[in-house]
Amino acid sequence: MAVYKLSALAATLGLTVRGGQGVDPDITGINTLDDAVPGEVSFLANPKYTHKLATTRATAVIVSPEHADQVACALVSASPYQDFGRALALFAVRQGSFTGISDRAFVHPDAQLGQGVTVYPFVYIGPATSVGDGSTLFPGVYVGEHCKIGARCTLYPNAVLMAGTTLGDGCILHPGAVLGAEGFGFTRTPSGIQKIPQTGSVCLGDRVEVGANAAIDRAVLAKTEVGDDTKIDNLVQLGHNVTVGRECFIVSQVGVAGSTHIGNGCTLAGQVGVAGHLHIGDNVTLGPQSGVAQDIPSNTVMGGSPAVPQSTYMRTLALMPRFPELFKRLSKVEKLLEKLVGTKPAD
C-alpha cells in the first residue's frame, strides 16, 4: 500500500494545503466523506454533499476554493473530481497475482510476445499474433491467429479476440468481452437463409476500453473500427462494419447495428439502440433508451424512441400527463357547441 506525506501528496497533485495546523500526517488512502478515517483524504465534487464537510473524519479534503474554510485541512483544487481521480490513481492497486509466461498457457510457436508480457495459465495465443510490451493476458483469454495487441494492454479473464483483431496501446478488455465474432450477416432467399461470410476484422485505437461481456463484431469486408480513447461499457453490442470515432462514451447495453458510423466525442447513454447504415455526427448525445433510425448532425442532443431533438422530446413528455385532460376539454367544447347549434359537431 502506498503512503504519502500530506505535503508530498499535495505537491504531486499540484494542490495547495490550507489549514492542517502545520503537521504533515501520513496519508494511506482516499475515501468518501462518510467512510474516510483519519489518515485518509476525501473530496467534495458534488455540492449536495457540502454538509458532510462538517462531520467527515478525513485528515484532509480535496475541495474547491470556496469550500476551503469549511474543513480543518483542505487540499484546494480547481477541479476537485479530477484531482480526486488523480489522487485515487496514486493509491490504486493493480489487479492480478501472476507474472511471466505460464507453462499452462498455450502460446503458438509463431506468436511473438514483447518484453514484460504476462500470460496467465489457460490463455491461448494463436500463430502470427503479436503481443506488445507490458501487456497482460488473464486466464481464459483467447487470441486467435493474425492478431496484433499493442503495448500495455490488459485483457481480463475470458476476453476473446477472434482472428485478425488489432488493439492499439493501452487498451483494456474487461472480462468476457468478445472482439471479432462473426457479424450477423444473412439474407433470405427463395431457397432459404443464406449466410454471408464475415471476412473482415476489428480494429481498436489506443486506450480503448471494452466492457464486460460486450461484443464487437468483425466486418463483412474491411474493418469494424473504434477510435482512440473511446470507452465502451458492459454488454454493449457493435455490429459488423460499425465505425466509432475518438473519445466517445458508449454506455452499458447500447446496441449499434451494422455499418453505422458514429463521430468523435459522442455519448450514447444506457440501452440506446441505433439502426444500421446511419451517420451520426460529432459530439452527439443520445439520451437513455433512445432509439435512432435516422442520420444525426453533429452537436445534437436527442432523446426518445424514435429519437427526436431533446427539446422536442422534453416538450412531448411534459404534455403526456395532460392527455386525459385534453379529451375531457374537447368533450365539453363539443357538448357546449351542440347546445348552441342544436346538433352535434359531426360531418
Add this chain to the structure above:
Amino acid sequence: MAVYKLSALAATLGLTVRGGQGVDPDITGINTLDDAVPGEVSFLANPKYTHKLATTRATAVIVSPEHADQVACALVSASPYQDFGRALALFAVRQGSFTGISDRAFVHPDAQLGQGVTVYPFVYIGPATSVGDGSTLFPGVYVGEHCKIGARCTLYPNAVLMAGTTLGDGCILHPGAVLGAEGFGFTRTPSGIQKIPQTGSVCLGDRVEVGANAAIDRAVLAKTEVGDDTKIDNLVQLGHNVTVGRECFIVSQVGVAGSTHIGNGCTLAGQVGVAGHLHIGDNVTLGPQSGVAQDIPSNTVMGGSPAVPQSTYMRTLALMPRFPELFKRLSKVEKLLEKLVGTKPAD
C-alpha cells in the same frame, strides 16, 4: 434417479392423497400435464389448464382442493405451484461430473479451500482468497486475489470474480457472470478523457443468484452490494456502487446505472433501465422496458419510459389509439365554430 412411493412423496411434501384406489405406486419424476407418463406426478397451478386434468396420464396430480375430484389421484395442496417446486427439487439431478481439486486447475498456494470443495480443471484461484465448504467451481472460473466465497456456492463455467469480491453462502453464479469488473468511471477534461480508478469491490449476501453473462461492477470506493436472496437474471448490468436490497427480482437485460440504491422486495421486469444516483424504495415494481430517471417511493408500481405510476401509464396507453380521433374531432369543432362566427378560431 430418485424413486418415491406415492405415499412417501405425499408425506415428504405434507400433502394428502385423495383417490388412487388404495394402490401405492412408485413415482419416478415430475412432469407437465401434457407430457407426464404413468409413474410421474404432475400439477395444476394455472387454472387455464384445468381441462387437461381430464386427459393427463400422470399417476397423480398436485392440485388445490377444488380440483381434487377432477383427477383419478390427487395430491391435495394449498399451494400447488410451490408444492410442485418442492416435489421437483426431490427429483432434480445436480449438474456436474467432477469432484475433488483438479490438478489441471491453478490454485494459488495462499488460497484456502474449505471441506468438500470441488475445483474443476482450468479454474484459476488467486492468493489470499478463501472458498467455503462444499462450494463448486466449474471450468474456466476465475477468482482473483482477496476474494471470499461462502459455503455451498456454485460458480458455473467461465464465471469471473475480480479481486476483492465477496459472496455469502449458497450463492449461484451462472455461466459467464462477471463480478467486480471496473466500473465505467471516466470524466471529460480539457486535455481529454481521464480514467477514474475503480478501487472498491462487490459484495453479495447469502443465496444471491447472478444470471448468465450478467455483470456487476466493482465500486469506485467502498462496495457495490446485493442483499440476501436477491435473484439477478441473465445479461443484467449493475453499475459501480449500486446497492440492491434483499429478496429482489432483477429480470433479464435490466441495467442499473452507478450509485443507485434499490430497496428490499423490488421487482425490475425485463429490459428496465434505471439512471444513476437514484433511490428506489422497498417493494417497488417496475414494468418491462420501463425507464426510471427519478427517485421512487416504496410500494409503488411504475411503467413506461420515462416511468410514471402504473395507473397513469395504463391510462395514457389506452388513449394513444384515440389520437387520430382527437385530431378529427377538433377539426370538426373548429369548422362548426367558423361557420357560427364567420371566422376561424384563430388568434
Add this chain to the structure above:
Amino acid sequence: MAVYKLSALAATLGLTVRGGQGVDPDITGINTLDDAVPGEVSFLANPKYTHKLATTRATAVIVSPEHADQVACALVSASPYQDFGRALALFAVRQGSFTGISDRAFVHPDAQLGQGVTVYPFVYIGPATSVGDGSTLFPGVYVGEHCKIGARCTLYPNAVLMAGTTLGDGCILHPGAVLGAEGFGFTRTPSGIQKIPQTGSVCLGDRVEVGANAAIDRAVLAKTEVGDDTKIDNLVQLGHNVTVGRECFIVSQVGVAGSTHIGNGCTLAGQVGVAGHLHIGDNVTLGPQSGVAQDIPSNTVMGGSPAVPQSTYMRTLALMPRFPELFKRLSKVEKLLEKLVGTKPAD
C-alpha cells in the same frame, strides 16, 4: 488464399461475364467498390452506391443486368447480393489454428468424439456426451454431461453447454454463448423466495447460430427449443421453455421471456422485448425496441412499446410532434366559445 480465373469464378457462380476485353485475369478476393484493388471482384447490391461503379478499381463487379454497361467488366447476376455472398464464401478463410484433440483439454472417458473432431486446449467435455463428425471446440468451451453435438458444429471460445443440451448439425455458437443455464424460476412465498428447480434442457435444430454472449436457458421441464436455420444474434436472451420456429432472425439484445412460442420465419429486430407465455405466429416482424405483451397472429408487422400494428404505430408517431399544436388549437376554440356564450365551456 484461393485464386480463381475470372471465367472459372463466373462459371462456379453461374454468372455471365460481360466486357473484360477478352482477357481472363486471376481473381484473389472480394471487396467493396471503394476498397477493391485490381485482381479483386466487387458488387453492387444497394442502388445508392451506383455512382461508385465509375471509380471502382475492381477487376470485375457483380451487378444486375441494368448496370452491366456501367463497368468495364461485369459479372451479370439476377441477385447481386446473394451472389456476392457466394463469391465471398469461395475466398473466406476458416478461423482457427489447431487440429486434433489437445492433450491439454479434458475429455471425459465416457464422452464420444466423432471423426475429424477438433478439441482445442482448455476445453472440458463431460461424460455421456457425444460430439459429431467434423465439429470444432475452441478453447474455454464447456460441454456438460449428457449433451449431444451434431456434425460440423463450431463452438467458438468460451461457449458453454450445460448438461443435457442438444445441437443439430452445422450449428455455430459464437464466443461466450451460454446454452442451458438454469431458467429464472422463483416464486415468492410467505416464508421467502422459493427456487423452482430447472430440470429441462435446450435443444437446437440444424444450422442454428447463437451470437456472442447470448443466453438460452434450460426449461423447467421438457425443452427450450430453437428450430432449423434460425439465427440468433449477440447478447440475446431466451428464457426457459421458449420455443422458436425455423428460419427466424432474432437480432441483437432481444429478450424473450419464459414459455413464449415464436413461429417460423419471424424477424425480431434489435432490443425487442417479448413477455412470457405468449404465442407469436409465423412470419411476424417486430420493429426495433418494440415490446410485446400480447399474442400476435401470423403475417403481422408490429412496432412500438407496447407493440401495435406497424401502420398504427407509424400514424401515432406522425401525430406526436403535433401535440403542442393540439393544445393550442383547443385553447383557441375554448376562448372563442367563451366569448360566444359568455361562459367557460366547463361542467
